[in-house]
Amino acid sequence: MRLLPGITSPRDLDRLSPTQLDQLAGEVRSFLVHEVSRTGGHLGPNLGVVELTIALHRVFDSPRDTVVFDTGHQAYVHKLLTGRQDFSGLRQRGGLSGYPSRAESDHDVVENSHASASLSWADGIAKARMLKGEDDRYVVAVIGDGALTGGMAWEALNNIATAQDCRLVVVVNDNGRSYAPTIGGMAHHLATLRTTRGYERFLEWGKTTLQRGGTPGRLAYDTLHGMKKGLKDIVAPQGLFEDLGLKYVGPVDGHDVVALEHALARAKAFGGPVIVHALTRKGNGFTAAEADDVDRFHAVGVIDPETGQSLAAPGEGTAWTSLFADEMVQVGRRREDVVALTAAMLVPVGLDRFAAEHPERVVDVGIAEQHAVTSAAGMAFAGLHPVVAVYATFLNRAIDQVVMDVAMHRAGVTLVLDRAGVTGPDGSSHHGAWDMALLGAVPGLRLAAPRDGRRLRELLGEALDVEDAPTVLRFPKGVVPADVDAIERVGGVDVLARGEGSDVLVVAVGSMVGLGLDVGERLAAQGIDATVVDPRWALPVAPALVDLARGHRLVVTVEDGVRAGGVGSQVAQALADAEVVVPVHVVGLPARFLPHGSQGQVLASVGLTGQDVARDVAARVAGLDAAPVAGEPVPGHRG
Incomplete structure (x- = not known):
């Protein structure tokens, strides 16, 4: 009899025997492989936390006890054990989120997936509970997938x-x-813990020897305690945690439910902050994932559940990330001063190809965007030109460093923002919606948004030639569209289509050029003249763009931020x-968190389609035509 369908809440786990728990773990893995292979999603991280999540929900009483996952992509098993077993729409519009979601369940608390924040959340919740006298409620933070490399995690531990x-x-x-093997000093420390037998085992050996009696036993015991401090440093590197005043339990086999329950129960009984160190294997139980040396099937599309081979139709065209990766290789060959930094995203942002040719010129700082940006400022001061490549959503974490360490010091640092704009199935925490708004206030910063592959190459080269200010290059998720050549360039602004009259100037930023041209054609079909331009360098606003606007009745800007x-x-x-009196209609994303869905679905939901924008602009032009001439009475008002 299958057990998983009968698990509708964590307390249903209480009645299961150890043998049944093992059976349940196998059923969960089969479910994940079968379901995620059909929808895509984060497979490897969740296969690695099956027994750990079962043990957590056996020892702690969610939602009375609060469980916080960091990063949130390892919460699929948690969803299953808390009654959410319909994965047919995972990460699709109207289906389950790929991360914890308060809208889905009271068992979910922290929704976003920006890593290294769980310990701060847990600290705040636990302290609030103590202040309120709720000392019988526990808070558990599950931190993994490199999240402990982030500086915020260590601020919280302190x-x-x-x-x-x-x-x-x-x-x-x-x-x-x-995504790939975790790097840095913390990773090395945890590796030492993984490969050491441990101080407690050494003590057990000493006690056994003492029990044998006689002089040999006494000598062994005295020698043990005489060497205690040195031995503890050697065989018990958990001292790093204990020196902070934190009780340490482990390492424990993260795929042994009984051992995990024992460790978690010990931690729960301690009555204060405890670190439980669980050793897990990403992709555990799925042969294809276990054999993968790159990312253990961290995130997958539609795959064969038996072989792990992709079943997605071959994509047409080149991905933006791939094009950037190839161009960085060419840049590296031409310029020895160019170095690259990223924050645990070497492969996802395409820097692995640059690293293959220039390993000494690439730095992966772990999940530490703040450090990456300020370290880049230091490199610029020392005569290099750093390229910091991250997803657009993760730059939010380093805005202070962009302002104070890079811009204020006029450092020649280039920030490359992958997956800018609407990203789709990863949802609100991953949409790259805020970068242009946040960076627009940074003094001296220049931001470019290429509309196609040729412009990406051009603009990256232009950015790297700037040595006295930060530059930003942003591009979306997906396939690079066909090149769109300008009919003329005016002061650095590309004119892509020019109407015969001067009704509307459409300013399309980067990936919105296709939509802008569509709007222009739709307006022309209605007898409205539209000139469509791409500013190339969107920030700061080019004087030439102001001059172009001066000759039109309405300016419409279209952006994916x-x-x-x-x-x-x-x-x-x-x-x-500039005292140019021309109305500006701003088209873009609303200042709210947008749910998961395909890129097209999300854009359509906020009116970012050619039809919607053209209809809106046409109505505004009609309003201008109906406006009274200066000096004439306004209809409906006394003259």
Whole structure:
């Protein structure tokens, strides 16, 4: 009899025997492989936490006890055990989120997937519970997939150690990997813990020897305690945690439910902050994933559940990331001063190809975007030109460093933002919607958004030639469209289509050029003249763009970032500063968190389609035509 269908809440686990728990773990793995192979999603991380999640829900009482996952992509098993077993729409519009979601369940608390934040959340929740006298409620933070390499996690640990009465358990899900093998000093420390027999085992040997009696036993015991300090440093590197004042339990086999329950119960009984170190294998139980040396099937598309081979139709064209990767290789061959940095995203942002040719010129800092940006400022000061490549959503974490360490010091650092704009199935925490609005306020910063492959190469080269200010290159997720050549260039602004009259100037930013041209054609079909331009360098606003606007009745800006503070806002401000009285209609994303779905679905849901925008613009032009001439009475008002 299958057990998984009967698990509708964590308390259903209480009645299962150890043998049944093993059976359940096997059923969960089969379910994950079967379901995620049909929809795509984060497979490897979840296969690695099956027994760990079962043990957590056996020992702790969610949602009364709070479980926080970091990163959130390892929460699929948690969803299954808390009654969410319909994975048919995983990461699709209307289906389950790929991350914890408060809208789905009371068992979910922290929704976003920006790593290294769980310990701060747990610290705050646990302290609040103590202040409210709720000292019988526990908080568990499950931190893994490289999240412990982030500086924020260590800021939290520093404070957690001071709260000795808090009912807080930190489970380190140590699989040695994020997307790829985890790097850095913390990773080396955990590796030492994984490969050491441990101080407790040494003590057990000493006690056994003493029990044998006689002089040999006494000598062994005395020698043991005489060497105690040195031995502890050698065979018990958990001292790093204990020196912070944190109780350490482990390492424990993360695929043994009974051993995990024992360790977690010990931690729960301690009554204060405890680290439980669980050793897991990413992709455990799926042969194809276990054999993968790159990322253990971290995230997959549609695959064969038996072989792990992709079943997705071959894509047409080149991905933006791949094009950037190839161009960086060419840049590296031409310029020895160019170095590359990333934050645990070497392969996803395409820097692995650059690293293959120039391994000494690539730095992966782990999940530490702040450090990456400031380290890049230091490299620029020392005469190099760093390229910091991250997903657009993760740059949010390093805005202070961009402002104070790079821009204020006029450092020649180039930031490359992959997956800018709407990303699709990963949802609200992964949409790259805020970068243009946030970066628009940075003094001296220049931001480019290529519309096609040729412009990516051109603009990357131009960015790397800037040595006295930060530059940004942003591009979306997906396939690079066909090149769109300009009919002319005016002061650095590319004119892509020019109407015969001067009704509307459409300013299309980067990946929105296709939509802008579609809008122009739709307006022309309605007898409205539209000129469509691509500013190439979207920030700061080019003087030539102000001059072009001066000759039109309406300016429409189209961007795939939030409208509040974005490029359209900057254009409106530039026109006002130049005393150009032309209305500006800003089209972009609303300042709200957009749910998961395909790129097209999300864009359509906020009116970013050619039909919607053209209809709106046509109505605004009609409004201009109906406006009274200066000096004439306004209809409906006294003259």
